[in-house]
Amino acid sequence: MIDLYTWSTPNGRKVSIYLEEAGLDYEVHPINITKDEQFAPAFLEFSPNNKIPAIIDRDAGVRMMEAGAILLYLAEKTGVFQPSDAEEHWHTMQWLMMQTGSVGPMLGQAHHFLKFNRGVSTYAEQRYGKETRRIYGVLDRRLRAMAFLAGENYGIADIATWPWIARFEWQDIDLNEFPGVLRWYREIASREAVQRGYDVPTTNATVPVP
Numbered sequence: 411m412i413d414l415y416t417w418s419t420p421n422g423r424k425v426s427i428y429l430e431e432a433g434l435d436y437e438v439h440p441i442n443i444t445k446d447e448q449f450a451p452a453f454l455e456f457s458p459n460n461k462i463p464a465i466i467d468r469d470a471g472v473r474m475m476e477a478g479a480i481l482l483y484l485a486e487k488t489g490v491f492q493p494s495d496a497e498e499h500w501h502t503m504q505w506l507m508m509q510t511g512s513v514g515p516m517l518g519q520a521h522h523f524l525k526f527n528r529g530v531s532t533y534a535e536q537r538y539g540k541e542t543r544r545i546y547g548v549l550d551r552r553l554r555a556m557a558f559l560a561g562e563n564y565g566i567a568d569i570a571t572w573p574w575i576a577r578f579e580w581q582d583i584d585l586n587e588f589p590g591v592l593r594w595y596r597e598i599a600s601r602e603a604v605q606r607g608y609d610v611p612t613t614n615a616t617v618p619v620p
Contacts, residue, residue, distance in 0.1 A: 412436040412484075413466040415453065417443050418613055420573035421514065424477045425463045425484075427607030428569050432490040440611040478510040481566045491565040498561050505552075505559040505567035509574070513549075516541045517574050517581055525580040542581050546588050549575075553590030564598070572598045576608070576618055585620040592620060 412429060414436050416422035429436045441447045441462050448460045456473035457464035464475045467487070474480050485492040493499045519538040523531060549571070552559060559567040575595055578585055585592040598604055599617045609615045 411468045413439060413468065414463060414610070415439045415441050415457065415465070416463040416610060417441050418609075418611065418615055419443070419462065420517075420577060421461070421477045422463045423573040423576075423608055423610070424570045425465065425480050426610035427573065427604050428481055428484055428491070428566065430603035430607040430610075431569065431601075432484065432488050434484070434488065438611050478506060478570060481506070481570055485566050491569070493560065493563065493565065498563065502560040502565050502567050506570055508548075509567065509570040512545055513571055513574050516545055517577070520581045521577065524582055539582060542583065546583060546591060550588040550590040553594045555590075558594065568594070568598060572604070573608070578620065579618065595620065 412434055414425060414429065416426060416438065417440060426438075441453060443462060447453070448457070448462060453464070454460060456466065457475040459475060461475065463477055463480060464473070465480055465483075466473050467483075470487075472483070474483055484490075493502055516538060519534070520542045523534040523538055528535065549559075556562065558564050559571060572595065575585075575591060576599075578595075585595060599619070605617055608617050
């Protein structure tokens, strides 16, 4: 059994989607970041960076923070979406690292300035708006050539990246301008496990339809 400490954010949804896809038993513990619950001492004991998601694997006695690391842990534990081919494994790693190093941080800044603080800084809006479009271009070129980010198989790099793209409206992005991303986004959005994992914790959230 996995205890999942999470909220309805792209990073939180990475892990809930994986858990649904892998068919793992898990219990949800909502951490309402709008009420600063991520700073509670009990949560900080196993997520010292005060970020969601975090997990406790009751069976193994493992506590983990950081969504990318959690995905790697769960993929290793279950063998689900863990490529056996060495080349595909490293393709998965590089696109997963792009998500954790570029997609999440930069699109997160776009959310901050384009969605929540528009008008505060023209410079920041232009900087992060431009970087968001650059990242979409990188993903689009890859996804015009390949079915999924690591190649022909759906995996943790897609699971990590897709929830950030699901907030395309927050980023002032028209997915029709990026047909490779649009095709990939719709294909993943149609998966029942993704739809279930998107609404964790339950708020009746529905997958955005471009």
